[in-house]
Amino acid sequence: MTSDLGLLVVEQIIIHEVPQTSLTGETDGPVLSDVESPITPEIKGMLRARIIGGVGSRKQAVDIEWNPQSDSPVPDLIRDCFDSGLGFVEMSQQLANHLFESQPGISPAGLLAVIRCSLDRNTVLAILKIEREEGARLLEQMSSGKRTFDIQHLTDLILTPKTRLFKLAVFVRLPNAYEAVACDNQRSYSENRVLADFFLHFLGCKLAEAPNVATKNFYDTTARYLTDWFREDPETHALTYNHLVSALTSNIQSLSARQFAEDYLPPPARRPYLDYLKKHGVGDRVFDVDTSMITYRLRKTVYAFRSGASLIVPAEAAQKTVGLTNEKDGSVSVAFRDHLTDVKGK
Amino acid sequence: MSDLVKVRNQWTEERPRYQRFVDCLARRLQQDLAQEGVVALVSGRAKDVDSLIKKLLLKKNLSYDQLSDRAGLRVIVRFRSEICAVDRLIEANYRLVKRDDKTEQLDPDKFNYQGLHLDVELKSGVGSRTFRGYKAEIQVRTKAQNLWSEMAHELLYKGPVPLTKKLQRRLFSLVALLEMADEQLETVEDAMLSLPNAEILRVLQILEKGFLRFNPVPYSRELSIHAIGAMVPIYEKTVRKWDQHFQEFVQRNAKKLKVVFTEAKGRSVFLTQPEVLMIFDLLDVDEDRLQQAWNQTFPSPELEELARIWGRPLD
Numbered sequence: 311m312t313s314d315l316g317l318l319v320v321e322q323i324i325i326h327e328v329p330q331t332s333l334t335g336e337t338d339g340p341v342l343s344d345v346e347s348p349i350t351p352e353i354k355g356m357l358r359a360r361i362i363g364g365v366g367s368r369k370q371a372v373d374i375e376w377n378p379q380s381d382s383p384v385p386d387l388i389r390d391c392f393d394s395g396l397g398f399v400e401m402s403q404q405l406a407n408h409l410f411e412s413q414p415g416i417s418p419a420g421l422l423a424v425i426r427c428s429l430d431r432n433t434v435l436a437i438l439k440i441e442r443e444e445g446a447r448l449l450e451q452m453s454s455g456k457r458t459f460d461i462q463h464l465t466d467l468i469l470t471p472k473t474r475l476f477k478l479a480v481f482v483r484l485p486n487a488y489e490a491v492a493c494d495n496q497r498s499y500s501e502n503r504v505l506a507d508f509f510l511h512f513l514g515c516k517l518a519e520a521p522n523v524a525t526k527n528f529y530d531t532t533a534r535y536l537t538d539w540f541r542e543d544p545e546t547h548a549l550t551y552n553h554l555v556s557a558l559t560s561n562i563q564s565l566s567a568r569q570f571a572e573d574y575l576p577p578p579a580r581r582p583y584l585d586y587l588k589k590h591g592v593g594d595r596v597f598d599v600d601t602s603m604i605t606y607r608l609r610k611t612v613y614a615f616r617s618g619a620s621l622i623v624p625a626e627a628a629q630k631t632v633g634l635t636n637e638k639d640g641s642v643s644v645a646f647r648d649h650l651t652d653v654k655g656k
Numbered sequence: 657m658s659d660l661v662k663v664r665n666q667w668t669e670e671r672p673r674y675q676r677f678v679d680c681l682a683r684r685l686q687q688d689l690a691q692e693g694v695v696a697l698v699s700g701r702a703k704d705v706d707s708l709i710k711k712l713l714l715k716k717n718l719s720y721d722q723l724s725d726r727a728g729l730r731v732i733v734r735f736r737s738e739i740c741a742v743d744r745l746i747e748a749n750y751r752l753v754k755r756d757d758k759t760e761q762l763d764p765d766k767f768n769y770q771g772l773h774l775d776v777e778l779k780s781g782v783g784s785r786t787f788r789g790y791k792a793e794i795q796v797r798t799k800a801q802n803l804w805s806e807m808a809h810e811l812l813y814k815g816p817v818p819l820t821k822k823l824q825r826r827l828f829s830l831v832a833l834l835e836m837a838d839e840q841l842e843t844v845e846d847a848m849l850s851l852p853n854a855e856i857l858r859v860l861q862i863l864e865k866g867f868l869r870f871n872p873v874p875y876s877r878e879l880s881i882h883a884i885g886a887m888v889p890i891y892e893k894t895v896r897k898w899d900q901h902f903q904e905f906v907q908r909n910a911k912k913l914k915v916v917f918t919e920a921k922g923r924s925v926f927l928t929q930p931e932v933l934m935i936f937d938l939l940d941v942d943e944d945r946l947q948q949a950w951n952q953t954f955p956s957p958e959l960e961e962l963a964r965i966w967g968r969p970l971d
Contacts, residue, residue: 316912316967319919355923359964366964369971430911568971581944 311491313429313482315362320354322346322426326406330419340406360469361436364478364493368595369566371493372504373518382514383408392483412512432482439477443467477509503563503598521600529604531592539579544642545634550574555608555625558601566596663720667705674702677790678727680783688749690872693865694741700729724775727792732802735842739772742796751779767831769805771797800834856884862899866906867930870917875929883931886953890945905937920965936966
């Protein structure tokens, strides 16, 4: 996303209740609001913070775009609201109806909030699928002359500061284009894909960068950076490259460059790494891991030396069998430990 | 009907509108001063009906129309040099009808009240049509001058007994003392800022000027010094000219700062502190080191909230 989220101003909000879809068909359908909810400056400030915290997150938010193959009415509703005078309330009601019809039976009951904002001179629509949360409120009181706290059980809280119970998409109407970002706070980092499939289908969108392309770009640029940055430190170079391969071949579903930097790079190398990615057109945002375009490169690790010698090792065995030690003159000693199976000429 | 009854009726009718004029002028002055980074306390009032009648009773040579302080505002600044800044600002933005500089009227060997009184009208902008022809007297004073003015008014006009020459002399010697206090305070402030280890104070002065443009509220100087002290080392001499650096930052981000101070009001205590400009700057240029330094000094949720406010959430 190129827009500066700091310029975001919340203007209107409307909320509809979307019950769980019943398999027996007994549910009445969404409870639709007829008018917008009144909002105070404090609520506007809170909503602004939640929207920015979601779609500004480099570990959770991804760029999305309209999916021409989708049969979701959402893209047309949003475009009509932006450009053709479809009323905000009517558009939001149709979104709620579509969400109710399209969400799987396992999706819990919740709320659909549609928020109109401005960002610089552009109009913005934020669509939030929210679940109610449970909490308690303490009220200090005196009972028989003694101080105590009354505890009230609340089950209708939403958007609490640490909440993970919402999905969010933001569409920005630029002068000649649209910009869109989404995040799914309910998906825990790395264990799931970035966005629930159902949410993308509901929105009629797809990821702006195909996961296999995003993964290849991340791998290529990171590998080049490691070669540049650790030129004088082959030992750490080899170690961090192994981490890169491990990160991409493990069972994780999504990854972000920022998380990779925090987990595997020494602190002085982190900021230059993120700057390097930016300089080479690779964002530091989260992406779904799909190694289909780099399968071969991830299979084997090649250690290339100035003399022309190369050591090629299956990637999964590299860490166990190869040990590198930096020498004072800038060279590196290589220790290789394995069971010999053959010796022959090439 | 006597003249005074007429005046009472006329002023009772006109006064609410004059009060709205004073409120409008006070708001505009406050904004103009903030734009210039001048720290000042602005207050104003349309004269009470009874006060106005009393003044006419005492000053028999004045008519209702000649009372220039029916609408009155007071701008209280910290230092004498700031009086000049306010003077320039008023002259540039308002129609000056009359200027009464008490300092210029004093002989070198005389000591008395030295405020600057300016009679003005709105010449353009908000309210200039609605309040066309309305005049207000703006009194510009330092805190010390204000103290003298208020106390002298109490003592000199206390009762029917005129002060003896000796008592008057004691009173006026206080003016000399307060004039010296004004000069000394300004000299000390200048000297403090030029001390080799006063970089934090110099930076605060620069940040304050930018900050007041967007949020003219009182702030904790102690907290500012603490926070700036924690953040200045992050810049590691990459910034040589702090004034230029932050002037450019404010200029570059003026639109965003306006949005942020309006839309996020009340979400972080640091939005009422000048150092918030430095925090926003560092979120843009080196958020990792900012986080490290911050977490050693302040609670991390505060920075997390400020980062969201600035549109760059920390992950």
